[in-house]
Amino acid sequence: MTEVVLALVAGFLVAALGTPVGVSGAVFLLPLQASLLGVSGPAISATNLVFNAMSTPLALLRAVDVRARSSELVIVAAACVPAAVIGAYGRVTLFADPARFRILVIAVLAPLGIQLLVRAFRGPRAKDTGESPVVRAVPLALLALVTGAVGGTIGIGGGSMLAPVLVAVAHQTVQRAAPLALTSTLATSISGLIAYSLFDAFHIGTPPAAPVWHIGIATGLGGIAGALLGAAVARRAGERVLTLLLGTSATATAVSYLLQVSH
Template sequence: MELLAALLAGFAVAAVTTPVGVSGAVLLLPVQIGVLGLHGPAVSATNLLYNVVSTPLGLQRLARGARGQRTETLTACAVAAPCALAGAAVRVTWLSDPAVFRALLAVVLTATALRLLLPVRRRSPAGEGARERRTGLLAPAAGGAALLGAAVGIGGGSLLAPVLVGAGGWLTARAAVVALATTLTTSAVGLSAYAAFDAIGFGAAPAAPAWGLGLALGAGGALGALVGSGLGGRLDERYLRPLLGTLLLLTGAVHMAGLRP
């Protein structure tokens, strides 16, 4: 029953979040804690496993539709890898306190909610040095997103894309490819780090993912993303974004208050 619940949760979350460009991993964190009963760094690791399973298909589709960012993608992934390792180490040490982690989760949920309620507008950098500003922003933004993404368990793409679009003036399609590739890299490296930390007894336990639940969540997420991408043109984003934003905002407030959702 737990695996079935995880499969359905992954499907439902991805189907609803994909049309508005938000990673289902953000909403699955509260589901794992409040419904599936996971605890400790294993929550973050299991969420990264969800990303590893559910992300490749979406990345392949995006990459076919938006070409010309190979260099930027490789740069972001190269920076993300060591930062993801550091993020996992931070999670099993400094962020092992459940209260501290829940507070950070509340911040991430609230930030994602605000992104939905107040969509990021693309800045159009003009004049000399515009390209340098766009590319110069990439490495620190990808590193920061990977560090936080691995620690929390969201991958980091949902943090990176708004920065590239809003502050760097990137086209949304280009930012989406780089952000999703960063999410996949961060998730794969972070997942490996959590499994290794658990095996050698470094930091708080349990750190290894709940493999069965994570695979079920990811399989459901992959199917849900397919359905969500198909529904994208039929659902009115004017209503869906505020609905999801409000849900995330309320969930973040519950976690900040120290209550179970």
């Protein structure tokens, strides 16, 4: 019972803080699962995907509007299905070793934390109301495949990595990148959950691989409530404060993982 309550609170907090600045809270659940919630092995990644699968649809429905290109959404979703299977297989085999998994998490968390800190100190950019260029199908599919595979391995989906690349490299506005990133996260999470469950059932790779469902569902329910509160939190605390807080948390978590690897 205590684990469920902790999971609810954890999911609520990471979603409430992450949603307003466009960052998946799943990445911040990784250390909490191992230290507070008693989840271990590849099941950590799989349980994180339960959080994403539950908390992402609401955000996706709010992000997708008439400006979203349906063809791009389909390409991203289609690429993320095999990407999630590849990522899940990598997690139960190559990255089942805790040291290797920590290195992968550091490689994702450190750039994310630095990016958020830079954004916080630089301040918000002027809103871009221009028309984003069309992203070509093959580059978009390859990008979604790579980010989806890494996201499926760690258990964060692919959106947290896909969105910054779309904005910086493909010159998409944040409004255009958001539905693509959320589509990547949702498709990766659902496909990854199926893959992890099948790998566990057929004893492929290192166990445990199946998600700890009661923990994942609790974090997901907390995440839904936290996402709803996120907009109000942003208005009161300000996007810059939240961005600074998340950037500091991501960087500090990356440093703690780095210290574990060095020892």
